[in-house]
Amino acid sequence: MATGGEAGVLLLLDMLPIPAAILSRRDDELVFDAVNAGFRRVGLDTVASRSPLTRLLGARILSFIESDDKLTEFEWKFGDSVDYRYFSVRLARPSTAPAGERCLLTLIDQTGQFRTEHSLRREMMTDSLTGLPNRAGFADQLEAAIANRARDSYAVLAINLDRFSRVNACMGGLAGDELLISVARRLKGALRARDTIARVGGDEFAILMAIEDGQAEVLQLARRLEDALTTPFRLSDFEIRVDCSIGIALGADEDGEAEELIRHAQFAVKRSKKSGRVEIYQTRAFDLARAKFSIETELRRAIDAGDLELHFQPICDLATGRIASFEALSRWTNERGISVPPSDFIPVAEEAGLIVPLGRWAMSEAARTLAEWDRAAGGCCGVNVAVNLSAIQLQRDQVANMVAQALSTHGLDGRRLTLELTESAIVADPDGVSNTIRALKELGTTLAMDDFGTGYSNLAYLQRLPIDVLKIDRSLVTGMLADRDKVAIVRAILGLAQALGMKITAEGIETPELAQTLAALGCGYGQGYHYARPLPADQAFRLLSSVNA
Secondary structure, three states: OOOHHHHHHHHHHHHOOOOEEEEEEEOOEEEEEEEOHHHHHOOOOOOHHHOHHHHHHHHHHHHHHHOOOOEEEEEEEEEOOOOEEEEEEEEEOOOOOOOOOEEEEEEEEOHHHHHHHHHHHHHHOEOOOOOOEOHHHHHHHHHHHHHHOOHHHEEEEEEEEOOHHHHHHHHOHHHHHHHHHHHHHHHHHOOOOOOEEEEEEOOEEEEEEEOOOOHHHHHHHHHHHHHHOOOOEEEOOEEEOOOEEEEEEEHHHOOOOHHHHHHHHHHHHHHHHHHOOOEEOOHHHHHHHHHHHHHHHHHHHHHHHOOOEEEEEEEEEOOOOOEEEEEEEEEEEOOOOOEEOHHHHHHHHHHHOOHHHHHHHHHHHHHHHHHHHHHHHOOOOOOEEEEEOOHHHHHHOOHHHHHHHHHHHOOOOHHHEEEEEEHHHHHHOHHHHHHHHHHHHHOOOEEEEEEEOOOOOOHHHHHHOOOOEEEEOHHHHOOHHHOHHHHHHHHHHHHHHHHHOOEEEEOOOOOHHHHHHHHHHOOOEEOOOOOOOOEEHHHHHHHHHHHOO
């Protein structure tokens, strides 16, 4: 029969709204001194020797009883994977109670909360359209693979559907969704049981692949995936062939996190789109891409801040040696004081859309410099300035208006300006370029075709467009004295220009012998290191004053 104190404890225990029990140690075993109704309802038995609580948590409870701790809490999952329960377990004893006696155990049932969180997490990690893991879910599985497997035992394949946007545009979003579901099924059917597929973007899938036989095994799976999409998909009355680009990142080549591995596979996909074949991520290619992005970022700031400058290379009359004009060339020293070659930053500017502001700056700066030279000479300084126009700039900018504004702002006649275009710029948009060229001619400018002899060399353009100057590319001039074929080509270009009434400038003249030979062949003008390297504006003007004095 319980004493009055014990009866009070039992009464308080039963008043608790949560499962609770008082446990003590007897002969190194746990016993229940008391349990409340809530404890009985959760099915943990009232006899300690039969209770799953003591079987599963007995050692931990005994350790607490024997310690000097007054309170500890931990989480406990009880049951199998289908019918399980989550409890927050709390062990406590009064501050006056000595160690080694007994403790109060309380359980807070958090099963509903955990199941709700698990359900929400599963929804967050799953693509609602295909039922596959989404990018976050895939990254979680990849993190587990990185943590638990050797790096040479897995790879990530990124798969991008080519021209998928056309399906959405022509047939609507529902047809696009239906196609994605069908593609997902086929790709999943091409995998082995131990591989995982996820939809990580609108038209992009990713696969976590277990590897046993190295890179060849990964390429074999890539071919299997391509084969799976060979048969056309039927949507409504249409049969649609789906091609894909595949990029691979090998775990053995990576030291980073899951997201980095996915990015590397996606980078390889971009290369695959260009090459038309499966691509494996290469560190060098990625480093080059990052370097281009760095150049783009710094170049954008440099253009905004006006940190670029023009250098000027003289174009000389081969008969007299006098300077007839200068070609304006952009030069850039970055924030770290490193000179970045134009061959590095001009392609980046074209790709990033910076060539338009860069070209506008170059045109304005060239006109300003020529106007300053005129003022320094007390009148016309006697030379023109040539400025290059990019093919992309011709397509995207109002070039004629831009040139007219530069001439007007600095008070120059259009005849003082030569505009250099490449053959590729003309071929890219013949009609549009033709209209622009005629508008530029109305301003009085001279038009030169740069790098002639290396591109399409379509003679119809020379006949149809008002080109004034042909510039022979340096690749035909360099080494010409030792190459009969080059001499023959240069002679043919000179004859063509003479027949069409055009002037000729030869690029890449580096020796006096080369200059003399070209002059003897009938070439009128030349430029190259034999005369001068590209110079800052003040040095170029001093050279002009010296040579043409």
